Every structure is written in C-alpha cells, then in structure tokens.
Amino acid sequence: MSTVTESPQGNDFALGELFQFLTEKDVRPQGHPVAAAPAPAHNGVKSALATDEAGERLRQLLLDLLDIEAQKAKANPENSEGEQVWPLRLRQLERQCRDPRVMGQVIFPIFAVLLQKKIAQSPEEIIPALALIIDRVIETRSLSDRTALSKVLATVIPGAISKQLGEAPNEVIQAIAPAMGKAITEQVRLDRDAMVDALYPVIGNTISKYMGEVVSQINDRVEQTFSLKGIVRRLSLRWQGISDAEQILRDAIPFRVQAVFLIHKNSGLVIADVQQSGAQALEADMLAGMLTAIRSFAAECSTDPRHQSELTKIDYEDFQIIMEVAGYCYIAAVTQGDPPGNFSIKLRQTLSSIILNHGYGGLLEQFDGDTRRVPDSIPQLLRELLVAPTVLEKPKVRRRPLPVGLLILLILLGIPLGWVYYRHWQKQQVILAVDEAIATTPTLALYGIRPRIQGETLILTGKVPSPDLREEAGTVALEVAPKFVLDNQLLTVVAPPDPEAIAAEAQRLTQSFGQMLGTMLTSRYDLPHQQLIVEGGAIAPEQITPLTESLRQIPGVQSVILTLNGDPSPTAQRLYFNPNSTVIAPQEQTQKLEPLVAYLQANPNIRLQIIGHTDTSGTEKINQRLAPERAEVVKAALVQLGINGDRLAIAGTIAPPPQVTESDALWLSRCVRFQVLN
Amino acid sequence: MVTVSKKICMVGDFGVGKTSLIRRFVDREFSDRYLSTVGVKISRKVVPLPPIDDIDELKLLIWDLEGQTKFKAITPTYLQGSSGVLVVADVTRSETISHIEDHLQLFFGVNPQGWVAIALNKTDLLDSDEQTYLQNSLQFNRPHILGPYLTSAKSGDNVDQIFTTLAKKMLD
Numbered sequence: 108m109s110t111v112t113e114s115p116q117g118n119d120f121a122l123g124e125l126f127q128f129l130t131e132k133d134v135r136p137q138g139h140p141v142a143a144a145p146a147p148a149h150n151g152v153k154s155a156l157a158t159d160e161a162g163e164r165l166r167q168l169l170l171d172l173l174d175i176e177a178q179k180a181k182a183n184p185e186n187s188e189g190e191q192v193w194p195l196r197l198r199q200l201e202r203q204c205r206d207p208r209v210m211g212q213v214i215f216p217i218f219a220v221l222l223q224k225k226i227a228q229s230p231e232e233i234i235p236a237l238a239l240i241i242d243r244v245i246e247t248r249s250l251s252d253r254t255a256l257s258k259v260l261a262t263v264i265p266g267a268i269s270k271q272l273g274e275a276p277n278e279v280i281q282a283i284a285p286a287m288g289k290a291i292t293e294q295v296r297l298d299r300d301a302m303v304d305a306l307y308p309v310i311g312n313t314i315s316k317y318m319g320e321v322v323s324q325i326n327d328r329v330e331q332t333f334s335l336k337g338i339v340r341r342l343s344l345r346w347q348g349i350s351d352a353e354q355i356l357r358d359a360i361p362f363r364v365q366a367v368f369l370i371h372k373n374s375g376l377v378i379a380d381v382q383q384s385g386a387q388a389l390e391a392d393m394l395a396g397m398l399t400a401i402r403s404f405a406a407e408c409s410t411d412p413r414h415q416s417e418l419t420k421i422d423y424e425d426f427q428i429i430m431e432v433a434g435y436c437y438i439a440a441v442t443q444g445d446p447p448g449n450f451s452i453k454l455r456q457t458l459s460s461i462i463l464n465h466g467y468g469g470l471l472e473q474f475d476g477d478t479r480r481v482p483d484s485i486p487q488l489l490r491e492l493l494v495a496p497t498v499l500e501k502p503k504v505r506r507r508p509l510p511v512g513l514l515i516l517l518i519l520l521g522i523p524l525g526w527v528y529y530r531h532w533q534k535q536q537v538i539l540a541v542d543e544a545i546a547t548t549p550t551l552a553l554y555g556i557r558p559r560i561q562g563e564t565l566i567l568t569g570k571v572p573s574p575d576l577r578e579e580a581g582t583v584a585l586e587v588a589p590k591f592v593l594d595n596q597l598l599t600v601v602a603p604p605d606p607e608a609i610a611a612e613a614q615r616l617t618q619s620f621g622q623m624l625g626t627m628l629t630s631r632y633d634l635p636h637q638q639l640i641v642e643g644g645a646i647a648p649e650q651i652t653p654l655t656e657s658l659r660q661i662p663g664v665q666s667v668i669l670t671l672n673g674d675p676s677p678t679a680q681r682l683y684f685n686p687n688s689t690v691i692a693p694q695e696q697t698q699k700l701e702p703l704v705a706y707l708q709a710n711p712n713i714r715l716q717i718i719g720h721t722d723t724s725g726t727e728k729i730n731q732r733l734a735p736e737r738a739e740v741v742k743a744a745l746v747q748l749g750i751n752g753d754r755l756a757i758a759g760t761i762a763p764p765p766q767v768t769e770s771d772a773l774w775l776s777r778c779v780r781f782q783v784l785n
Numbered sequence: 786m787v788t789v790s791k792k793i794c795m796v797g798d799f800g801v802g803k804t805s806l807i808r809r810f811v812d813r814e815f816s817d818r819y820l821s822t823v824g825v826k827i828s829r830k831v832v833p834l835p836p837i838d839d840i841d842e843l844k845l846l847i848w849d850l851e852g853q854t855k856f857k858a859i860t861p862t863y864l865q866g867s868s869g870v871l872v873v874a875d876v877t878r879s880e881t882i883s884h885i886e887d888h889l890q891l892f893f894g895v896n897p898q899g900w901v902a903i904a905l906n907k908t909d910l911l912d913s914d915e916q917t918y919l920q921n922s923l924q925f926n927r928p929h930i931l932g933p934y935l936t937s938a939k940s941g942d943n944v945d946q947i948f949t950t951l952a953k954k955m956l957d
C-alpha cells in the first residue's frame with residue numbers, strides 16, 4: 108500500500124469534493140445506505156446518483172479496486188502474512204462500506220489514487236459511473252467557487268468552440284443564435300467602435316453610419332443615392348455653370364492619388380502615410396489633425412442625433428480628400444481628377460485588410476503616436492492605393508474558413524459574429540462582390556438587380572429597361588464571380604411603368620440642355636415604340652450627343668430620334684434673355700447676331716420684323732413694356748453692327764412665341780425672334 | 786531617428802491667452818491683438834529630447850480650441866485621443882480661475898489617464914506680491930495634474946517650461 112500512503116491527502120481538490128458530495132448528500136446514514144433508499148429530491152429533480160443502480164455500481168467499483176490490491180499483495184512472496192489478513196480485512200471493509208461515514212474516512216485519503224488506477228485500467232467502467240453525476244459535480248463546484256471553475260473552463264472552451272465549429276457548425280450556430288441579437292446590442296452599447304471595426308471588413312462603413320438604425324432607413328438612403336441624379340451628373344455639372352471647356356478639362360485630368368494617410372480617429376495622429384514621390388510633400392500631421400477636427404465638428408453639427416454621420420469627402424482647391432472610416436481609424440486619400448467608381452471599393456478593401464490583419468491586437472485602437480509599433484505591412488497596403496488606385500483585389504470565392512481574427516474576436520467578446528457568415532460565408536462574399544460591381548456600374552446602379560446563389564449557379568433577378576443592360580449586368584456579374592454559372596433571369600421591361608413620368612423627365616432634360624446651348628429643344632415620348640423624339644433648332648450633332656446619351660438612360664426609353672431643324676438660317680434663331688432683362692448676353696451676340704448681320708449684308712433686300720416676347724412671370728404692365736423694349740435693344744444692336752434701321756421693324760407681345768406653351772420652361776418665352784418681311 | 790507624436794489640447798475660457806501661449810511657444814511671437822479662435826486650430830512643434838531616451842524627438846500636435854463662453858461649452862469630442870491638456874486661466878479674471886475645475890473634470894471625463902498642466906496666464910499684469918499670493922493660494926495636489934504655472938505669453942515666462950514638462954510626462 109506504499110503508493111497510497113505517499114499520496115498527499117486531498118491532492119485533487121475536485122475529487123475530494125466529489126467524495127464529500129457522495130457522503131454528505133446522497134448516501135444515507137442507514138443500514139443500507141447506498142442501496143435502495145428513495146432518491147432525495149435535489150431542486151426537484153431526481154438525483155441520478157440515488158438510484159439503486161448507480162450506488163451499487165460505485166460500490167462494486169471500489170470493491171474491485173480493493174480486490175486488485177489484495178491480489179497484488181498475495182502475489183508478493185515477501186508479504187506472507189497477507190494471506191491470512193486480507194480475507195478478514197475484506198470482510199471488515201465490506202461492513203464499513205455499509206456505513207458511509209466510516210467508509211468515507213477510510214477511502215478519502217486513497218480515493219484519488221484508486222480512481223486514477225481504475226481509470227487507467229478500465230476507463231469504460233468509470234465513465235458511465237461518473238457520467239451520472241458529472242453534471243452535479245460541475246454544478247456544485249460552480250456554486251462553491253465560480254471563479255476557479257471559470258478559470259479552468261476558460262482554457263478549454265475556446266478550443267472546444269473552434270473544434271465544434273469545424274465539426275458541427277450548425278449546432279454551434281443554433282445554440283448561440285438566440286442570444287446574438289442581445290449580445291450585439293449590449294456590445295454596441297459598451298463599445299460602439301469595437302463593434303464597427305469588427306463588422307467593418309464585411310459591411311464597410313455603412314455600419315458606422317447606420318448602426319442602431321432600422322433597416323428601412325438604410326433603404327431610404329440607398330434609394331436617394333441612386334436617384335436619377337446619378338445619370339445626369341454630366342448635365343448637372345453644366346447647369347452649375349461649368350463650361351464645356353472646363354468640363355472637358357476636368358475629364359481630361361487623369362485620376363491620381365497624391366497621398367494616402369491612415370489616421371487615428373480620436374486623436375487625429377497619423378498612423379501611417381504614403382505620398383507620391385516627386386510631388387510636393389503634404390504635411391501629413393497637420394492635414395490629419397485638421398481633417399479629424401473637421402470630422403468631429405461635422406459629427407457634432409449633425410442635426411439628427413440618432414445618426415452618427417460621417418464626413419466622407421472634402422473638396423479642397425483642385426484636390427479632393429476622400430475618406431473611408433472604420434471604428435478606430437480612417438483612411439484619407441488626397442486625389443486629383445474624377446475618382447473612378449472602383450476607387451472607393453479599393454479604399455474599402457484596403458481598410459478592411461488593415462483591420463483584419465492588425466485591428467484586433469489593439470494597435471489601431473490604442474495607437475499613441477509611436478510609429479515604431481506600426482508594422483511595415485500597413486504602409487505597403489496604403490502604397491497600393493497610390494500605385495494602383497483602381498486595381499481591385501479579386502474577391503475570393505472559393506471556400507475559405509471563417510477568418511481567424513473574427514473567430515478570436517467572437518470568443519473574446521462572447522459574440523460569435525460568424526453566425527450569419529459562417530455557413531454562407533463564401534456565398535455572401537460572392538453576392539457582396541456582385542452587388543458592389545453592379546452598384547458601381549453607372550448604367551446598372553439604378554435598377555434593383557438582385558444576385559442570388561443556388562449551388563454553383565449565380566442567379567440575377569430584377570428588371571432592366573433594355574436587353575443591352577441585361578447583357579451588361581450578366582457580364583459584370585460574371586467578371587467578379589467567374590467560377591459560377593450564370594442564370595440571367597433579369598426581365599427586360601417592355602412597358603415602362605409610367606409614360607407620363609418618362610415624358611416629363613425627358614422634357615425637363617431636353618429643355619435644360621437646350622437652355623445650356625441657347626436653343627429651343629423639346630421632346631415627345633412615343634409610347635408604343637418607346638421612342639423619344641427630340642425636336643428643335645439647329646445644333647451640331649456632336650453637341651447633342653450628351654443629351655441623347657442621357658435620354659437613353661431613362662428607363663423605358665429604347666431609342667432617341669433627333670428631328671432637329673436643319674434650317675441654318677440666322678433669321679430662325681431666337682435670342683434669349685435673363686428674367687426682367689433687356690441685355691443681350693455676349694454669346695447671343697457672337698453666336699446669333701453676328702451671323703445674322705452677315706446674312707443681312709449678303710441679302711440686302713431682306714427686311715426683318717423683330718418681335719420681343721416676355722415670360723408670364725411679373726405683372727402684365729411691366730411685360731407690356733419689356734416685350735417691345737427687347738426688340739428695340741436688338742434693333743439697336745443690329746444698327747450698331749451696320750444694318751440700316753429702315754430694314755428693321757419692331758414689335759412686342761406678352762404672348763409666348765410659336766411652339767412654346769405655358770407648360771414649357773419660362774426662359775423659352777423670354778426671347779426675341781425674327782420674321783422675314785418680304 | 787525616432788519621432789513620437791502626441792496630441793495635446795488647449796482648454797480654458799475665451800480670451801485667457803490659449804492662442805497666445807501657442808504662438809509664443811511655437812513662433813516665439815506675441816501680439817496684443819485679440820483674434821478669438823473659432824473651432825479648432827492645429828499647430829505643431831517638435832520638441833527635441835535628451836539623448837537618454839530611446840525616442841529622439843517628440844512631435845507635439847497642439848489643438849487650440851475655441852474658448853468656453855457663457856453660450857458655448859467646449860466640445861468634448863475634440864479632447865478625444867489627447868494625451869495631455871493645458872488648462873489656461875487669466876489671472877486678471879477670477880471667474881476664469883474658478884472654471885479650471887470644470888475644465889479638469891471635462892478632460893478627465895474623456896481621458897482618465899491623461900495629464901493636465903495648469904497655466905495661470907498674463908502674470909505680467911500682476912506685481913510680484915500678487916504673484917506670490919496667487920502661487921500660495923492655488924494648489925492642485927492631485928495625481929496627473931502639473932502646476933499651476935504662472936505664465937505669461939507676453940514675456941514668455943514659464944511658457945516653454947509648461948509645454949515641455951507636460952510633453953515629457955505624457956511620454957512616461
């Protein structure tokens with residue numbers, strides 16, 4: 108029995124307690140303690156141990172162990188007296204077994220060792236016995252010392268979860284799913300920024316903008332963003348007074364990224380910065396500080412306190428500063444030229460990589476101005492934005508495991524974020540990529556095209572207005588998900604939803620465009636043919652292309668037909684005026700009056716009636732005066748340019764000129780037109 | 786060459802001399818004109834460090850915040866990520882001194898681990914008796930608070946000292 112006496116008493120705390128538990132709670136101090144007594148209720152649940160079977164089995168086990176010891180002693184020749192002593196002892200023990208207190212005292216010191224031996228010898232027998240009480244063991248322990256138990260379990264649970272995630276992910280997911288919502292809410296409350304950074308790589312900066320918001324609000328936003336404004340951007344730029352030349356110049360500046368900064372969101376300190384060589388270096392820290400202050404200011408001024416609004420773009424002289432914001436840091440890119448759609452995606456990809464690779468160690472969160480802690484890979488990632496601002500990282504669509512970073516975070520926070528993304532991780536990735544590709548293709552962004560995946564098939568559903576667009580959507584989708592088979596279920600909408608809306612939108616575009624060129628243009632919508640017919644004055648074909656392009660983009664317009672008045676006669680021109688003005692604009696002078704003078708000089712027999720018109724705004728009295736005054740002014744200008752005043756008669760009317768109705772834009776009526784008299 | 790950057794903020798009532806202290810420290814200039822700061826102005830000053838440290842220089846990014854008025858409180862978001870703050874009061878306006886406590890609370894509320902240096906500014910306007918009295922009557926014996934320093938942006942008294950002492954504390 109040497110091994111037994113050497114064993115320090117109670118060396119295994121948990122087992123000691125187990126024993127205590129056996130003796131004090133479940134084994135009754137009666138004649139037949141471990142036998143048939145009805146089970147004492149424990150929390151109303153029948154104790155497993157108190158069944159006959161369990162008690163008996165445990166007793167048997169212990170006896171077995173003693174038996175082995177006895178046999179060993181017998182086999183040892185030096186221990187000769189054993190032969191007589193053992194049967195006696197055995198009987199004694201057997202008796203003691205019936206008294207739990209005695210039994211306890213006897214077995215307590217050796218219990219651990221016995222158990223170890225038994226486990227080594229025949230674990231299958233121990234397991235069912237312990238299995239009956241293991242839950243109670245843990246329960247009791249957790250009641251007596253929660254921290255100790257937590258400490259022990261903490262070391263194995265992460266491993267257990269990751270193993271289970273690998274083997275039976277569904278079970279884990281089902282188990283934790285119900286608590287996810289609450290857990291996330293709590294985490295958002297505790298540390299919003301940590302949550303933003305955790306989700307940023309999958310959702311992008313939408314998360315910081317809309318966290319805590321209901322989904323419908325997101326939809327509103329998205330709809331606004333994709334309104335018709337997008338497609339007429341080109342035109343609207345001109346309406347804002349940017350001349351053709353300027354626009355051409357602007358388009359001609361190649362997009363270029365001057366500098367990229369990764370900035371700590373709270374302090375505005377520069378975590379990393381890269382700049383084009385050769386160019387004048389920007390003062391990174393000053394710029395970063397100022398941007399951060401502006402961002403704080405903008406957030407402070409945000410009118411709706413529920414929104415965490417984020418400033419994402421600043422125009423600065425001929426530079427643009429484009430920002431992409433995550434939880435603890437943001438990227439600011441100083442750019443020139445119009446940024447291509449890809450660029451914002453690239454920014455997002457870069458920020459995602461940085462967060463995935465470095466965010467979870469607290470580097471970004473706790474950045475304290477010491478750039479020695481910033482790994483080289485961060486500036487390398489940023490440099491990518493300089494040298495290849497539009498080259499996207501190919502979305503990886505093949506199987507990929509839940510990112511380690513997410514998994515660690517999941518366990519650390521107690522929020523297993525993989526719940527949605529685990530099983531459908533790869534599918535989600537593809538769908539996201541396709542969505543993004545479609546959203547960044549201007550011609551497609553308008554139509555709610557929905558990608559879906561079934562097995563290896565990528566399905567596109569939704570409605571587009573033309574077969575061309577349907578094709579284009581398919582091509583764009585396959586480009587980002589080349590491993591999938593495309594099932595293009597996009598419907599080409601034959602009958603547009605609202606012909607009146609189309610006609611109105613087309614008319615608005617056409618007239619505004621006409622105003623820009625100083626000529627009258629109108630459009631009609633031919634519903635059966637889905638054609639737009641544009642009519643109006645003489646315009647060079649290349650001048651009108653932007654209009655036809657824009658018109659073709661309107662859903663429900665299949666083709667645009669130009670029936671422009673080929674009459675190049677300068678007498679057919681109309682001069683347009685600003686409201687309440689009689690001043691001839693310089694471009695009207697050069698483009699219309701001067702050719703007219705040349706024409707009149709070449710045709711000395713022609714006499715002109717000059718007719719002034721006004722719009723319907725303003726009082727009739729003023730307009731009555733204004734109309735002939737405009738004609739007068741034009742006559743004077745012609746005389747000044749060398750035309751004999753006798754050839755020019757004047758008239759004025761407050762009625763709109765021919766072809767202009769009351770529903771047309773007002774400026775069309777503020778004109779002077781000419782009529783040849785002989 | 787190892788450079789570490791730190792953000793510090795200037796906090797205090799309007800007109801106490803926050804902007805003037807920065808100007809003195811960074812540009813070595815002073816002006817009697819009062820141009821009230823609107824929003825935030827950021828300045829930078831590189832403070833060389835003695836060669837004992839493994840850091841060669843400290844780049845201070847100094848955020849000059851709009852002073853607190855009756856109508857407008859200091860925006861706490863600007864204080865975020867600031868390792869230290871210089872709380873400034875004007876010795877000729879006692880209410881600015883009594884507001885020091887509010888500014889301390891605001892800063893420590895945002896940044897419990899940060900450091901504060903207190904500047905009692907415009908001391909050139911006091912005679913030496915008044916200065917001594919002030920020095921003795923105002924004590925802030927609390928952790929993470931330095932000073933009060935009797936400063937003058939006009940004469941330059943204690944200006945470098947207060948900034949560099951705060952800077953060094955933030956590095957420890």
Ligand SMILES: Nc1nc2c(ncn2[C@@H]2O[C@H](COP(=O)(O)OP(=O)(O)OP(=O)(O)O)[C@@H](O)[C@H]2O)c(=O)[nH]1
Pocket residue numbers: 797798799800801802803804805806816817818819820821822823850851852853906907908909910936937938939940
């Ligand atoms: N005599 C004297 N005048 C000072 C001193 N410091 C600042 N002033 C004057 O006090 C006035 C206000 O100084 P600023 O530095 O603009 O004060 P501020 O705290 O930045 O003010 P706000 O930006 O409005 O919050 C100016 O007229 C300064 O010339 C000083 O040490 N001595």
Ligand SMILES: [Mg+2]
Pocket residue numbers: 803804805820821822849850851852
């Ligand atoms: Mg100021």
